Amino acid sequence: MYPTHSVINIENLKSNFLNIRKKVKKTRVLAVVKADSYGHGVKDVVNALNSLGDKKPDFFAVASFDEGVEVRKLKVSQPILIFTPLMEEFIPVAIKYDLSLTFNSPLQLSALEKLKGKKKLKIHIKIDTGMGRLGLDYDNAIDVIKKLEKNKNVLIEGIYSHFATSDAKDKTFANLQLKRFVGLIEELKKEGINYGVAHIANSAAILDMPEAYLDMVRPGIILYGYYPSLETSESIKLKPVMSIVSSVASVKVIKKGESVSYNRKFFAEKDATVATVSMGYADGINRGLTNKMQAIIKGKIYQQIGTVTMDRIMFNIGADKIKSGDKVTLIGSEKGKTITAWDWAKKLDTIPYEITCNISKRVPRIVL
Numbered sequence: 186m187y188p189t190h191s192v193i194n195i196e197n198l199k200s201n202f203l204n205i206r207k208k209v210k211k212t213r214v215l216a217v218v219k220a221d222s223y224g225h226g227v228k229d230v231v232n233a234l235n236s237l238g239d240k241k242p243d244f245f246a247v248a249s250f251d252e253g254v255e256v257r258k259l260k261v262s263q264p265i266l267i268f269t270p271l272m273e274e275f276i277p278v279a280i281k282y283d284l285s286l287t288f289n290s291p292l293q294l295s296a297l298e299k300l301k302g303k304k305k306l307k308i309h310i311k312i313d314t315g316m317g318r319l320g321l322d323y324d325n326a327i328d329v330i331k332k333l334e335k336n337k338n339v340l341i342e343g344i345y346s347h348f349a350t351s352d353a354k355d356k357t358f359a360n361l362q363l364k365r366f367v368g369l370i371e372e373l374k375k376e377g378i379n380y381g382v383a384h385i386a387n388s389a390a391i392l393d394m395p396e397a398y399l400d401m402v403r404p405g406i407i408l409y410g411y412y413p414s415l416e417t418s419e420s421i422k423l424k425p426v427m428s429i430v431s432s433v434a435s436v437k438v439i440k441k442g443e444s445v446s447y448n449r450k451f452f453a454e455k456d457a458t459v460a461t462v463s464m465g466y467a468d469g470i471n472r473g474l475t476n477k478m479q480a481i482i483k484g485k486i487y488q489q490i491g492t493v494t495m496d497r498i499m500f501n502i503g504a505d506k507i508k509s510g511d512k513v514t515l516i517g518s519e520k521g522k523t524i525t526a527w528d529w530a531k532k533l534d535t536i537p538y539e540i541t542c543n544i545s546k547r548v549p550r551i552v553l
């Protein structure tokens with residue numbers, strides 16, 4: 186078996202989800218499980234969340250149609266929202282698998298007019314309130330929504346928008362987006378248009394903008410145990426779900442002045458023992474971590490040395506007694522020492538989302 190694996194702590198996932206439920210009280214919760222549940226393994230994540238009885242998610246959401254079908258095949262009975270804009274050719278599949286599609290442009294109206302059959306197509310209307318990416322413009326969406334409402338083959342199950350800056354300390358723009366969205370909702374109410382559930386709150390808004398909860402919230406990263414940025418509060422207690430564990434593949438001594446790995450980016454200042462670990466950029470260790478990351482071996486932190494290669498990374502273990510087969514923790518906790526996806530992310534000027542999503546398929550996910 187591959188010595189490197191990703192341990193998925195299902196109890197931590199459930200605890201994060203239940204803490205989110207506690208925080209948002211009676212508000213419905215949609216669990217975002219796109220991109221293989223941010224790299225954690227969608228099957229295990231969905232099954233774990235659905236084992237929570239009456240506390241289980243009210244909705245799931247994924248990015249792509251294929252992901253939606255995959256989740257439905259897990260015998261999920263809740264609605265599954267696809268964030269990607271609806272495409273005409275996907276409508277029969279959406280009806281067959283009871284997937285809810287994102288309506289984001291008046292150009293999609295003609296495809297919906299061709300709908301016939303017994304089952305209605307479920308739609309969530311996407312509103313652009315400032316993300317500048319997808320959706321009907323908030324200030325002239327009403328006419329398009331009125332046209333959509335007339336289509337009796339469509340069920341408007343929801344309406345949603347997405348924050349661009351809810352993870353920043355300064356909430357000025359997020360508040361403006363919320364105001365624009367709520368303004369449209371009020372207009373729809375006045376017009377007597379049934380828009381289903383209104384939702385806008387991502388993880389950051391769940392932590393810090395209770396006024397944005399509306400009818401439903403959409404947590405992603407906080408399910409997996411990470412705060413979305415270094416500027417949000419920590420108003421929900423979270424525990425990281427993913428650990429990355431391997432073992433020492435080989436140990437060798439190098440002399441003072443010798444170098445390690447491609448392009449000689451590390452030179453030993455004194456004689457040192459080098460431990461090689463079977464994990465590299467093909468597994469999701471960005472080459473930008475060269476000489477920057479760390480590992481825990483036998484409860485002690487060691488520095489990674491030399492260029493990260495496709496299948497291997499090296500650590501300087503000095504004169505310590507470490508042998509092949511000893512456990513190596515790359516993300517996780519051991520004997521009071523902890524390394525998190527945030528430690529990698531900060532060194533790469535990114536966020537934990539990208540770290541967990543990029544742990545490649547070669548790394549088996551093992552459920553704890």
Ligand SMILES: Cc1ncc(COP(=O)(O)O)c(C=O)c1O
Pocket residue numbers: 217268347386387388389403404405406407413
């Ligand atoms: C439309 C939408 N809603 C919710 C989320 C969840 O975001 P987060 O992981 O920050 O909670 C995402 C993630 O990118 C998204 O695209």
